[in-house]
Amino acid sequence: MTFAPHPVTTDQIISFLKETHGEQVGTAQLLSASEKFGCSFATVKKRLKDHKSGIGKWDLTVKEQLEQSFQTLTARKDLIPAKDAKYVPFGNFTDVKRIIKSGIFYPIFITGLSGNGKTMGVEQACAQLNRELIRVNITVETDEDDLIGGFRLVDGNTVWHNGPVLEAIQRGAVLLLDEIDLASNKILCLQSILEGNGVFLKKTGQQITPAAGFTVVATANTKGKGSEDGRFVGTNVLNEAFLERFPLTFEQDYPSVNIEKKMLNNYCSELNCCDEEYIENLANWADIIRKTFKDGGVDEVISTRRLVHIIRAFAIFSDRIKAIKLCLNRFDDETKTSFIELYSKIDAKVDLNEENPLLAD
Numbered sequence: 001m002t003f004a005p006h007p008v009t010t011d012q013i014i015s016f017l018k019e020t021h022g023e024q025v026g027t028a029q030l031l032s033a034s035e036k037f038g039c040s041f042a043t044v045k046k047r048l049k050d051h052k053s054g055i056g057k058w059d060l061t062v063k064e065q066l067e068q069s070f071q072t073l074t075a076r077k078d079l080i081p082a083k084d085a086k087y088v089p090f091g092n093f094t095d096v097k098r099i100i101k102s103g104i105f106y107p108i109f110i111t112g113l114s115g116n117g118k119t120m121g122v123e124q125a126c127a128q129l130n131r132e133l134i135r136v137n138i139t140v141e142t143d144e145d146d147l148i149g150g151f152r153l154v155d156g157n158t159v160w161h162n163g164p165v166l167e168a169i170q171r172g173a174v175l176l177l178d179e180i181d182l183a184s185n186k187i188l189c190l191q192s193i194l195e196g197n198g199v200f201l202k203k204t205g206q207q208i209t210p211a212a213g214f215t216v217v218a219t220a221n222t223k224g225k226g227s228e229d230g231r232f233v234g235t236n237v238l239n240e241a242f243l244e245r246f247p248l249t250f251e252q253d254y255p256s257v258n259i260e261k262k263m264l265n266n267y268c269s270e271l272n273c274c275d276e277e278y279i280e281n282l283a284n285w286a287d288i289i290r291k292t293f294k295d296g297g298v299d300e301v302i303s304t305r306r307l308v309h310i311i312r313a314f315a316i317f318s319d320r321i322k323a324i325k326l327c328l329n330r331f332d333d334e335t336k337t338s339f340i341e342l343y344s345k346i347d348a349k350v351d352l353n354e355e356n357p358l359l360a361d
Contacts, residue, residue: 006039009156010047013037014060023060030058050157079132079173081123086266089124090117090259092250097125099248100174100215105196107216107245109180111223112252114232115303118219121252122176131213132173134164138182140234144189148199160204165190169198172211181220181235187242190216194245218246254290254304257283263304264311271315278320281347282307288346289339300335321350 013033021029030048034041053059092110099106110118119135126133136147144150149163168175180187193199194216198209221227224238255263264279286302293301306327313323324343328336344350 006037006043008037008039008043008047011156011158013044013047014051018060025058025060027056076132079134079171080130081127081133083127084120084124086263086270087120087124088255088259088262088266089121090255091121091252093121093125096121096217096250097128100125100131100217101129103213105210105215106247107194107218109224109243109246109249110217110219110252111221111249113254113301113303114221115305116252116254117304118252119176119178122174122217122219126174132168132171133176134168134171134173135176135178136164137178138180138187140182140184140236142183143186147187148189148201151203165193166199166208169193169208169210169214172213175214175216177216177218179220180218181222181224181226181232181238183238184236185239188239191242191245194242223249254286257287260286260304260307264307267308267311268315271312273311273315273318275314275320277349278314278347279311281343282310285339285343285346288342298335298338300331300339302339320347321352 016033016036017025017029020032030044031041034044037044048058048060051058051060096108096110099108110122112118123133123135125131136142145163147163147165149161149166151158152161162170165175167173177190193210196210198207200207220235221232222235224236224243226237227233227235254260260283261279264282265274265276268274268279286304286307289298289300289302292298309327310323313326314320317323317326321340321343324340325336328339331339341352344352
């Protein structure tokens with residue numbers, strides 16, 4: 001015959017003992033809990049095993065129930081980004097890497113159009129420096145509980161779990177707040193952290209001081225002022241006091257033609273689809289479109305990320321124009337047609353009269 005365990009939970013026992021006897025209890029108080037819930041003394045002791053503070057003594061304060069997400073603060077390889085042989089440093093990379101290497105707490109804000117390597121640059125700087133990086137993808141729903149941490153129910157017990165920000169603070173890691181301009185005013189819980197003062201945990205009464213090396217990097221498509229042209233729907237106007245806590249702002253543009261050619265060649269080598277002429281044509285094509293975009297001639301732009309998409313499609317289909325066409329289908333027909341016609345003027349091997357690329361599968 002088997003017996004089911006008594007249904008009383010740790011929280012129920014703690015709640016009763018605190019209300020009746022306070023936070024410091026002994027054997028007599030545990031016996032009263034046993035009588036209250038109709039269970040054995042052994043059951044009560046088992047439920048409170050994590051709160052035992054001495055012989056015949058139990059401490060029911062919250063601090064005894066704190067549980068870190070990481071048991072040790074030794075370097076974790078899974079938090080150090082892997083080096084990407086395809087990456088070619090450009091733009092603000094050297095400066096960002098120098099700030100991280102310094103170990104000085106110095107929050108930086110990196111802004112630039114989508115797909116130009118903002119996040120990857122930070123990741124590769126940490127990879128080269130063998131630094132832990134904790135990346136948080138920000139959304140409008142991101143709040144203090146997501147960032148700092150909070151109590152979680154584990155096996156019937158309420159325990160504290162660190163959020164990514166608290167982990168970065170305690171580990172002395174680089175905290176990457178990705179797409180920060182998507183945040184709401186809930187992000188203001190980071191105010192003191194951006195001043196280098198650590199954080200006071202209201203729920204536990206603890207002050208957490210940053211470990212050496214901790215710093216913050218934020219990336220965004222805008223400068224936290226919203227998107228007037230509607231290109232980045234969902235971005236918000238960030239609090240001015242919040243933005244003021246970032247001493248440096250880097251404006252990141254797309255790579256130069258030569259840098260982009262090196263990047264695309266690296267991807268081609270990995271995918272075994274080397275075609276230097278095609279790569280050069282793509283880089284020049286994207287550069288012309290970007291310059292036209294800046295002059296207000298077109299409403300869309302070809303990002304470095306999209307060029308990589310095209311290279312991957314080319315590795316699969318071995319067809320220059322088909323790779324471009326498939327990767328341009330996200331644009332409206334007018335934009336797609338104009339971009340393809342522009343490419344046909346750059347690449348002599350492409351003849352649009354043979355087949356309509358917009359209709360081809």
